[in-house]
Amino acid sequence: MHIPIIKPHRLPSGGTIGVVAPASPPISDELLNNGITYLEKQGFRVRIGDAVRSKRGYLAGNDDERVRDINKMFADPEIDAIIAVRGGYGCARFLHLLDYELIRRNPKIFVGYSDITALHCAIYNRTGLITFAGPMVAADFGSGIDSQTEEYFWSLIMEPKPNVPLFFNDPPGLRTDGHPGFTGHLLGGNVAVLCSLIGSAYLPDFNGAILGLEEIGEAPYRIDRMLNQLKMHGVFEKLSGILLGQFSDCKQDNDRPTLTLDEVFDDYLSDLAYPVLDAVPFGHEKQKITLPMGAYIRYIPDQNLLTIVEAAVL
Numbered sequence: 001m002h003i004p005i006i007k008p009h010r011l012p013s014g015g016t017i018g019v020v021a022p023a024s025p026p027i028s029d030e031l032l033n034n035g036i037t038y039l040e041k042q043g044f045r046v047r048i049g050d051a052v053r054s055k056r057g058y059l060a061g062n063d064d065e066r067v068r069d070i071n072k073m074f075a076d077p078e079i080d081a082i083i084a085v086r087g088g089y090g091c092a093r094f095l096h097l098l099d100y101e102l103i104r105r106n107p108k109i110f111v112g113y114s115d116i117t118a119l120h121c122a123i124y125n126r127t128g129l130i131t132f133a134g135p136m137v138a139a140d141f142g143s144g145i146d147s148q149t150e151e152y153f154w155s156l157i158m159e160p161k162p163n164v165p166l167f168f169n170d171p172p173g174l175r176t177d178g179h180p181g182f183t184g185h186l187l188g189g190n191v192a193v194l195c196s197l198i199g200s201a202y203l204p205d206f207n208g209a210i211l212g213l214e215e216i217g218e219a220p221y222r223i224d225r226m227l228n229q230l231k232m233h234g235v236f237e238k239l240s241g242i243l244l245g246q247f248s249d250c251k252q253d254n255d256r257p258t259l260t261l262d263e264v265f266d267d268y269l270s271d272l273a274y275p276v277l278d279a280v281p282f283g284h285e286k287q288k289i290t291l292p293m294g295a296y297i298r299y300i301p302d303q304n305l306l307t308i309v310e311a312a313v314l
Contacts, residue, residue, distance in 0.1 A: 010109075027139075063094040074099070134295065184297065186296070188210075194296040214247065296309040
């Protein structure tokens with residue numbers, strides 16, 4: 001049985017956005033400052049977390065500092081949405097320190113991707129809150145955001161609209177034929193991060209879910225290993241569908257023999273008894289849609305139509 005879904009309230013015009021660094025610090029102060037300036041030029045007030053400018057190796061401060069910012073942003077009644085500065089690494093280190101009851105009582109828009117996948121999974125698993133795999137402050141807004149990515153993101157979190165397509169101009173491709181469509185709650189994100197949660201208390205229940213997968217900088221044999229781990233854990237047999245997103249720079253970096261990424265996907269996904277869609281534009285590329293994690297999505301094969309069933313915000 002799935003936990004009841006909670007929708008956050010939409011982001012109002014002129015609202016307040018909390019900026020947090022749950023994983024790694026911004027690559028540069030310039031990107032961070034550019035991202036904050038961008039948000040302010042959109043008419044939003046910006047509240048910066050205490051750990052955002054902290055650095056401890058590959059982490060934005062210690063675990064207590066980073067998780068404290070997130071808990072404080074959810075507790076603050078003036079904060080309307082919370083957006084991560086970037087991914088990197090570090091979110092899974094403090095999942096046990098998140099105040100899930102606080103988050104449940106104060107549902108808000110929470111945005112990020114890549115390593116932020118750990119937070120999407122844990123928050124959904126413990127609270128049912130819909131969160132958003134979407135553009136981040138330094139990684140995207142600070143480096144010049146793609147116009148379609150920008151329009152899609154703000155529309156999704158500011159306008160409670162149903163039946164929003166999960167693509168831009170071109171509908172997704174279908175890797176498996178002859179299957180009916182699906183309706184299910186969308187979960188997933190970065191493949192490596194998902195695999196790192198296997199065996200923990202923070203991996204969601206995938207029964208009937210649609211699993212979105214994306215990755216960056218991993219050779220085909222590493223993707224092979226990750227998909228095999230998901231398979232051995234029984235994830236694939238529980239799903240109603242799979243969305244393959246952007247697998248950026250996922251190629252063999254030397255002259256050793258290798259399978260292609262398509263061959264790896266075919267080995268694991270071609271015989272599944274439900275639709276597997278590819279070329280869904282989400283992941284680490286400049287142009288990407290925002291995925292509402294936990295929301296119900298629908299695929300109608302006759303129309304090749306992939307949509308969010310209901311508005312992701314109230």
